[in-house]
Structure formats: structure tokens, C-alpha cells
Amino acid sequence: MNSDNNIISINGISKHFDGVKAVDNVNLEIQRGEFFSLLGPSGCGKTTLLRMLAGFEAPNTGEIYIDGQPMSAIPAYNRPVNMVFQNYAIFPHLDVGGNIAFGLRKSGLSKAEISAKVEEMLTLIKLPGYAERSATQLSGGERQRISLARALIKQPKVLLLDEPLGALDKKLREQMQLELRALQKSVGITFVFVTHDQEEALTMSDRIAVMSKGQVLQVESPADLYERPNSRFVAGFIGNMNFFDGRVQKIDEGTTFVDAGPLGAVEARIDNGAPAGTDVVVAIRPQKLKLHLKAPGESANTVEGRMGPAAYLGDRSHLNVLVPGREQPVAVAVQNMEGSELTASDQPVWLSFAGESVVLLRSE
Ligand SMILES: Nc1ncnc2c1ncn2[C@@H]1O[C@H](COP(=O)(O)OP(=O)(O)O)[C@@H](O)[C@H]1O
Ligand SMILES: [Mg+2]
Structure with a gap:
């Protein structure tokens, strides 16, 4: 089951909330270095599944393996993952560099080492020289790039992204889709990306899992999903x-x-x-x-x-x-x-x- 090429293995995961099956017996294998998307309409269980990967929510049944390790006994802060949210929390009292370095404050690294890492991240997100800027005067796109840098600086094995582009307007969102995809390929970290937007999932992903009512209906590459849907729901949802x-x-x-x-x-x-x-x-x-x-x-x-x-x-x-x-x-x-x-x-x-x-x- 845990073949070497898989970084994530989701085995029989379910989660109920007061009788509602938010996630219903999901099985998924996600490969190392993959840009993997969870796609489905609002309420289909995408966020709940992502939160279980992060350790913010415990499944009722099943086990999640990350890099071969079962996660049920591992708290969120010890998992080799990081999460980026739609409503990125930027700390207004810190400058841009302080925001990006936030996760390294207990790392034992020297000030100079941290500055070097921050500058490396700023180059990666195409905002070089921004370290000393105030975090309160940033555009939506800049804020989202900075929350990405903050999540990536700790070099997680997996980055979890919950509709991270949802708050941006259409033009900027399309530009960020291409940037995010290029960035993922250059850092080589596995991305698990949640979206309800089928075009966004098609543009960005190596593979997509289409979800409906807590279940995964089909997992394919964008082209195979489009050309060979296996159910009426998937056929109608993708295009x-x-x-x-x-x-x-x-x-x-x-x-x-x-x-x-x-x-x-x-x-x-x-x-x-x-x-x-x-x-x-x-x-x-x-x-x-x-x-x-x-x-x-x-x-x-x-x-x-x-x-x-x-x-x-x-x-x-x-x-x-x-x-x-x-x-x-x-x-x-x-x-x-x-x-x-x-x-x-x-x-x-x-x-x-x-x-x-x-x-x-x-x-x-
Ligand atoms: N903490 C919670 N308590 C009760 N119900 C929840 C909770 N979180 C999610 N749900 C329900 O679980 C279902 C899936 O929600 P969610 O995972 O947020 O879907 P999505 O992210 O795909 O929009 C929905 O019916 C939602 O109302
Ligand atoms: Mg959601």
C-alpha cells in the first residue's frame, strides 16, 4: 500500500459531524512531488479532509500515512506538513520579513541565517527586497505570496492549500495559478490543493480527485478526467x-x-x-x-x-x-x-x- 513513490496514503478515512458524513470512506495515494487537487462543490468535504491531513481534525475511521508514518498519534505541530488558508493571517505588527520568519523563531538559527532564508524565500515569490516593508500595505496577491513563503520556509514535505486564491480577482487569480504551479515545480514539495473551481484544478494539477458528498468519485490527470469521466456527476462538473x-x-x-x-x-x-x-x-x-x-x-x-x-x-x-x-x-x-x-x-x-x-x- 505504501509504495515508495507515495508521500501520502489515505486509507478508509471517514469523518462525521453530528450524523453528517463530511468525509465518507476516502482512499487516496498521493505521489512525491505531485501537484494534487481536491475538487468538488462547496460542502463536499474538501476542507475536512485537508484538516485531517494537517492534524486539526481526527478521523472517525481509517489511517493517514505521511512518508510511511501513521499520523493518528502525531499532533498537528509535529506533522511534516504546513497549511495555507484562503484568508491568510498576516501579522500586522511584524514586517514582511518577520511574517515569513515566524515559524523559525524557535528553530535555533542565528539572525543572519534567518535573514538569508527569508531573502531566499522573497526571491522565490518574486518580492526580493521586501523584508523590511510593513505588512499592512500589501496587495492581495502580495499577501498571498507572503503566506506561501511563510509556509515554505520550514521546508515541509507537504504543503496543504485550502482555496488559497479564492479571495483574489479573476486576472490576478489566473496569474497566481501559473506562478504557484511554477513555484511548486521548482521547490519540488508535494502540494495538496483544494478548490471548487474546475478550471483552476485543470490548469494547475498533475492529478485531480473529484469529490461529491464526502466521497472521492474519480482520480485522474486533467486530460483523462475531461476526456474520460466515469460518472454523470464528474462529466457535468468538469466543463x-x-x-x-x-x-x-x-x-x-x-x-x-x-x-x-x-x-x-x-x-x-x-x-x-x-x-x-x-x-x-x-x-x-x-x-x-x-x-x-x-x-x-x-x-x-x-x-x-x-x-x-x-x-x-x-x-x-x-x-x-x-x-x-x-x-x-x-x-x-x-x-x-x-x-x-x-x-x-x-x-x-x-x-x-x-x-x-x-x-x-x-x-x-
Ligand atoms: N466543525 C464542523 N461541525 C459540523 N459540521 C461540519 C464541521 N466542519 C464541516 N462540517 C460539515 O461537513 C461538510 C463538509 O464541509 P467542508 O469539509 O467544509 O466542505 P468543503 O470544504 O468541501 O466546502 C459540510 O456539510 C459541513 O457543513
Ligand atoms: Mg472548504
């Missing part, structure tokens, strides 16, 4: 997805033939093991649907509809196509090219998709 109910007709040489009601005959280039007669959900990303103004030759993997409301977003447009027999419009995303014309509302259109673009999910 946009159209869902169609269907029933498997037959499977032939890696192609699953599905009758998908208003969408018609679907030939999916996958065999997920669902035998003929199984109810399934056909899932297709909006950008994997092709829009045609004339009927395409093929009949499988195509559907006729009418143009519904469209949203122009500059570089792309989000179209809605109304398909007979289906209440919810089909979402189609198109790139806006030079001279591309917007399709008039109510105009007849056809949608087609490649059999490789179809994700087949179990009906829940």
Missing part, C-alpha cells in the same frame, strides 16, 4: 456536457450502438462493457458537436434541429439547438472565425459528431 438517455442496441468490434431517443442512432467508438438492453447516458461536449446548414450524408451520429438562442462571447459563441422530442436545448460551442456568420434563430440546422467524441456513462 460543460450534453446528456442524452439511451439504450444499448448491440456491441460490435469496439463500437457500441445506442438508441438515444431524440438524438437518434448513436455509434460510439467505445465498448464500456454495457451489454445490449442496458440503459446508458450518452454524453457529448458542446465543442465536439459540428453545426451544418445542410443535411450531412450520414444518418448515425447526426440530428436535425432548429437554431435557438445564441450567446456571442467574442472568440467563440455558445449556441443552443432545439431538437424535436427534447425539452432541453443541445449546447454547441463554436469558434468565431474571421467572417463566420451567425446562424439566424429558428433556421433548420444539423448537428454531427464523431463516434470517438461520445462518452458512455452508466444510467444512475
Whole structure:
């Protein structure tokens, strides 16, 4: 279970609060040097799981191993981890250097050694020469960099980050995402990063664990999670997805033939093991649907509809196509090219998709 490449091993961890299962039998292996994210909607148990890693909360069942050591008997202050919070507590009575050096005050290091380490951290977070600045006159981004430096200066084996960019505005958050990712790679410390923002998790992570209602539903790299979600929840949470109910007709040489009601005959280039007669959900990303103004030759993997409301977003447009027999419009995303014309509302259109673009999910 504790293979050498794993720095964290979470075995059967549960945590209840007054009958609420905040974390429900979670098993996870996190590798050394990984940027690992816990992603899920608010209330799904991300913070509780992170707090158990930190030692701020004790699990009801299970054991957490860090670097091969069981953690249940190890108090928070003796764990080889450090935590960065969304609402970074900067001490206003200390200057920037004093804030960063805070965790070293009992380390026995000399003043000169501490100053050297602080300056090293300031270079790392791209704020060289800031040591003597007042901590009260910093921007949100600077404050967050300083709390990172404060957490990293003790060289923890694992850094735990609970929505650390949540308080920043969009532009700064996107810039900090790239910086944080680069910083993690340069220091080589394992990061366990909590976010409810799927784009943030996709941008930053080596692997992502998607959580819902206290459980981990899927653990994959960003691309695999996006291309091969294994449940309707994950498929809908990571990016946009159209869902169609269907029933498997037959499977032939890696192609699953599905009758998908208003969408018609679907030939999916996958065999997920669902035998003929199984109810399934056909899932297709909006950008994997092709829009045609004339009927395409093929009949499988195509559907006729009418143009519904469209949203122009500059570089792309989000179209809605109304398909007979289906209440919810089909979402189609198109790139806006030079001279591309917007399709008039109510105009007849056809949608087609490649059999490789179809994700087949179990009906829940
Ligand atoms: N100290 C606590 N006491 C009671 N319930 C809690 C406590 N901490 C968290 N919870 C509950 O546990 C669930 C998971 O919360 P949390 O881990 O904070 O989720 P997330 O970080 O994903 O938003 C929620 O239903 C929350 O209300
Ligand atoms: Mg939280």
C-alpha cells in the first residue's frame, strides 16, 4: 500500500459531524512531488479532509500515512506538513520579513541565517527586497505570496492549500495559478490543493480527485478526467456536457450502438462493457458537436434541429439547438472565425459528431 513513490496514503478515512458524513470512506495515494487537487462543490468535504491531513481534525475511521508514518498519534505541530488558508493571517505588527520568519523563531538559527532564508524565500515569490516593508500595505496577491513563503520556509514535505486564491480577482487569480504551479515545480514539495473551481484544478494539477458528498468519485490527470469521466456527476462538473438517455442496441468490434431517443442512432467508438438492453447516458461536449446548414450524408451520429438562442462571447459563441422530442436545448460551442456568420434563430440546422467524441456513462 505504501509504495515508495507515495508521500501520502489515505486509507478508509471517514469523518462525521453530528450524523453528517463530511468525509465518507476516502482512499487516496498521493505521489512525491505531485501537484494534487481536491475538487468538488462547496460542502463536499474538501476542507475536512485537508484538516485531517494537517492534524486539526481526527478521523472517525481509517489511517493517514505521511512518508510511511501513521499520523493518528502525531499532533498537528509535529506533522511534516504546513497549511495555507484562503484568508491568510498576516501579522500586522511584524514586517514582511518577520511574517515569513515566524515559524523559525524557535528553530535555533542565528539572525543572519534567518535573514538569508527569508531573502531566499522573497526571491522565490518574486518580492526580493521586501523584508523590511510593513505588512499592512500589501496587495492581495502580495499577501498571498507572503503566506506561501511563510509556509515554505520550514521546508515541509507537504504543503496543504485550502482555496488559497479564492479571495483574489479573476486576472490576478489566473496569474497566481501559473506562478504557484511554477513555484511548486521548482521547490519540488508535494502540494495538496483544494478548490471548487474546475478550471483552476485543470490548469494547475498533475492529478485531480473529484469529490461529491464526502466521497472521492474519480482520480485522474486533467486530460483523462475531461476526456474520460466515469460518472454523470464528474462529466457535468468538469466543463460543460450534453446528456442524452439511451439504450444499448448491440456491441460490435469496439463500437457500441445506442438508441438515444431524440438524438437518434448513436455509434460510439467505445465498448464500456454495457451489454445490449442496458440503459446508458450518452454524453457529448458542446465543442465536439459540428453545426451544418445542410443535411450531412450520414444518418448515425447526426440530428436535425432548429437554431435557438445564441450567446456571442467574442472568440467563440455558445449556441443552443432545439431538437424535436427534447425539452432541453443541445449546447454547441463554436469558434468565431474571421467572417463566420451567425446562424439566424429558428433556421433548420444539423448537428454531427464523431463516434470517438461520445462518452458512455452508466444510467444512475
Ligand atoms: N466543525 C464542523 N461541525 C459540523 N459540521 C461540519 C464541521 N466542519 C464541516 N462540517 C460539515 O461537513 C461538510 C463538509 O464541509 P467542508 O469539509 O467544509 O466542505 P468543503 O470544504 O468541501 O466546502 C459540510 O456539510 C459541513 O457543513
Ligand atoms: Mg472548504
